Amino acid sequence: MQNQTLTTPALTAPGRLVRVLTTAVVFALLLAGTVWGTDDHFPFGPFSMYAGVNGPDDPAPDTRVEGTDATGAILVLDEHNAGVRRAEIEGREAAYVADPDQLALIADSYAELNPGAPPIVRVAVIVRLHEIRASAATGRWHEETRAVWQAPS
Incomplete structure (x- = not known):
């Protein structure tokens, strides 16, 4: 060898x-x-x-967008049915709070992606705040509605 x-x-x-x-x-x-x-x-x-960090006792936010259609059904609006990602909602939350009429664009997007579905007549940005103590989840939470758009009657 x-x-x-x-x-x-x-x-x-x-x-x-x-x-x-x-x-x-x-x-x-x-x-x-x-x-x-x-x-x-x-x-x-x-x-x-990923640039920030919550404190050991700060709540962990979980944002969602809910739509209410003309029949009264409540839907979670997301990238699949309305073309909007949660990160986009979180990034623009202050703009939606300042001008809730911007949420009408999400209802419009839903209508385009779901032809024939009942129209969305209300869109709400809701944040579920999960309670954290000493960096551990407590299992408790509460929700805050941050912005609401209602279709004109």
Whole structure:
């Protein structure tokens, strides 16, 4: 049995230049995304949804959007039936509180995605606050309705 030594060819000057330039471009994109970017610029944005932390006794929020259709049925509106993700609702919560009429767009989106379904006549942003004590769930919660849009009669 012979010992065989594997040798790796040396990286050429153009190869090193390509690697250095690629590294510099990626670093510049990460830096720019961190300073000026938003979550939409992933993977170069700051991904701010993970930037904060709740205290050991702070409640854990769970946001949902409920729609009431013309028959009185209550539906959870999400990305499948209304084209809106929970993260988008959480990110725009202050805007919905300030101007609940913006929630009409979610009802419109529901109508487009569900032709023939009874129309949505009420949209509400509801936050369930799960109680936390010493970083552990207590099993207790309460809900807050943060914004409501009602279709004109």
